Amino acid sequence: MSISEHAQIAPIDMARDLSEKDLRAALAAGWSDFKAYPAFGLFFAAFYVAGGIALYFGLFARGEAAWFIPIAAGFPLFAPFAAVGLYEVSRRREMGAPMDWGAILGAMRGRGDEQLLVMGVVVLIIFGFWVILARGIFAIFMAQSGIGTESLALLASAPGILMLLVGSVAGALVAIALFAITVVSLPMLLERDVDFMTAMIVSLESVRANPQVMLKWAAIIAATLFVAMLPLFLGLFIALPVLGHATWHIYRRAVGAPAA
16 A cells, blocks of 8 residues: 555544653553563564674674764664554554564554655665764764774763764764654554554644643653663663553553544
8 A cells, every 4th residue: 555545544643732641641550561471572672682792792892892882872763663662562452452472563563554664764774874874973983082083081081072072962863863763652552554654743742732741751761761771781670661651551541542
């Protein structure tokens, strides 16, 4: 089905009064979903953890240890798409539907069209942009320091500290942009018959309508993933499933259930 053939089934009612109470409720519901069906959360998180560990040891083995931080900083950008299966688990639990591994693993196909996969491509493009930007920032400050990429000593030097500051600001801007277009769009494409552009617009509008709450949610995600990545990415076994399930509940509170 082409994008032009997509039609929104029903008007989307958007909440404009989300509060911190909604964040707490979404996190509680996310934790409840994870406790109820931990196998799915651990399964999807395992791929993310394995990727992070491979990245870590791969860069050190190649003598490019100093590249780890700028690349790892963009690693969480994949989290929204990596959590699509978790959205499906939460959706099925909400509906009282059976937890079918085949359907949950196939959730990334969305409603059988290309729209959710196109959003995955958008996420990949943004990640690629971040890698290019991060490498550029890194190369500039590395040249100033005179320290090779095989050592983490660069990060303790004056150019290294400045690099981390500049990179953090740039990374935050990229992450916020990605958050704004995915926080609602990915769960929506899993559930509703809309095209990816419509879903992104609704996601942006949801963030615009509830800026304080949505930015707090973005900060919670960023801080939690950062802490979870510190113990060799192992904290993601808990953080990724809980945040993934909770994002579904944020989506539900932001735009409600589709009309029957």
